[in-house]
Amino acid sequence: xxxxxxxxxxxxxxxGQNVTFRCDPISEHNRLYxxxxxxxxxxxxxxxxxxxAQLEKSRLLSDRFSAERPKGSFSTLEIQRTEQGDSAMYLCxxxxxxxxxxxxxxxxxxxx
Amino acid sequence: DAKTTQPTSMDCAEGRAANLPCNHSTISGxxxxxxxxxxxxxxxxxxxxxxxxxxxxxxxxLIITEDRKSSTLILPHATLRDTAxxxxxxxxxxxxxxxxxxxxGTRLAVHP
Numbered sequence: 292x293x294x295x296x297x298x299x300x301x302x303x304x305x306x307g308q309n310v311t312f313r314c315d316p317i318s319e320h321n322r323l324y325x326x327x328x329x330x331x332x333x334x335x336x337x338x339x340x341x342x343x344a345q346l347e348k349s350r351l352l353s354d355r356f357s358a359e360r361p362k363g364s365f366s367t368l369e370i371q372r373t374e375q376g377d378s379a380m381y382l383c384x385x386x387x388x389x390x391x392x393x394x395x396x397x398x399x400x401x402x403x
Numbered sequence: 404d405a406k407t408t409q410p411t412s413m414d415c416a417e418g419r420a421a422n423l424p425c426n427h428s429t430i431s432g433x434x435x436x437x438x439x440x441x442x443x444x445x446x447x448x449x450x451x452x453x454x455x456x457x458x459x460x461x462x463x464x465l466i467i468t469e470d471r472k473s474s475t476l477i478l479p480h481a482t483l484r485d486t487a488x489x490x491x492x493x494x495x496x497x498x499x500x501x502x503x504x505x506x507x508g509t510r511l512a513v514h515p
Contacts, residue, residue, distance in 0.1 A: 295446070322500065333490055333505025334447065347502065382446050390437070392501060394446030 293317060295395035297383050303401045304373055311369045312398045316385030323366050324392065325358055326382040327351065334382055340366060373402045407491045412510040415485075421478040423509050425491030428472040433495045436467060437503070438476045440487040447490065447505075450476065481513045 296315045304310050316323050321342050326334035337356070339347040342363035352358075355373075360366040370377055380399050384392040408426040415421040427436065437452040451458055451465045453474075458465045464477040478485055490508040494501070 324502065326503075331507070333488075333508055334503070336502050336504065339500065339502060341500070346500075384446070386501060390435070390452055390501060391449040392447075392503065394448065396444075397446050 295383055295385055295393050297381075297395040297398050299398060300396060301399045301401075303403065305403050306373060306375060308373055309369065309371045310373060310400065311367055312381055312383075312400075314366045314368070314383030314385075314395060316365070316383070317387075317393055318364075320385035320387050320393070321363065322386045323360055324384040324386075325366070325368055326384065328380040328382060328397070329378075337368075370400075373400075375402045378402045407493055407506055409489075409491050409506065409509045411507070412512070415478075415481045415511060415513050417483060417513055417515050418480055421481040421485065421511060421513070423476040423478075423489050423491075423511065424473065425476070426473045427491070427493045430471050430493050431495070434493050435495070436465065436471075436474050437492040437494065438463070438465065439490045439492065439503070439505075440485075441490070441508070442484075442487040450489075481511075483513050483515070485511065486513045487511060 298313045323340040325337040328334040337349050338358050340360040343360050355371045358368045380397045382397045384394045386392045438450040439447040441447045453465045467474045488508040488510050490505050
């Protein structure tokens with residue numbers, strides 16, 4: 292399967308803990324996006340990478356959130372000191388020079 | 404990016420055509436209409452996009468009105484697997500960088 296993969300698929304954590312998610316894009320895609328989706332809503336843009344450079348960050352990405360794409364391949368999204376409001380589906384997508392974004396299955400985070 | 408208006412939900416009988424409308428009355432001349440769908444517990448999936456002309460691919464047809472203020476996504480022979488949330492998104496294409504702004508979408512239920 293050469294699609295976008297995300298790990299883990301589900302994460303349950305206690306409030307105040309740190310969590311890290313991983314996204315592996317389609318191998319030749321140089322563009323990578325993170326989105327967040329809460330129940331009943333459409334996905335919301337969080338951040339964008341072109342190769343290893345983080346070129347845009349949404350205001351939704353507070354100081355507790357950090358994303359990296361160190362070698363322009365996989366990406367990680369870390370949330371520090373999690374809050375219950377962080378509970379959501381975190382989606383990763385990748386694209387090349389075309390119009391279509393390919394989404395992964397998402398990581399569902401539950402903060403207790 | 405222009406805002407879109409979609410019905411909250413629609414029903415369709417299996418085997419019949421599903422016609423999903425989208426209003427985008429403030430669309431600019433350089434903005435495209437994109438459609439994505441999201442099947443339950445999966446990431447969004449690209450369907451089709453267009454600028455002025457009607458478009459067709461193996462998944463669907465996109466009909467854009469002459470004034471470009473509205474469009475219709477047509478699934479010609481809906482199946483149960485087409486049950487999903489369908490998102491209409493309007494944005495300018497900018498050389499591969501393609502941040503998507505999702506609304507709440509239309510929840511399509513295909514029934515036997």
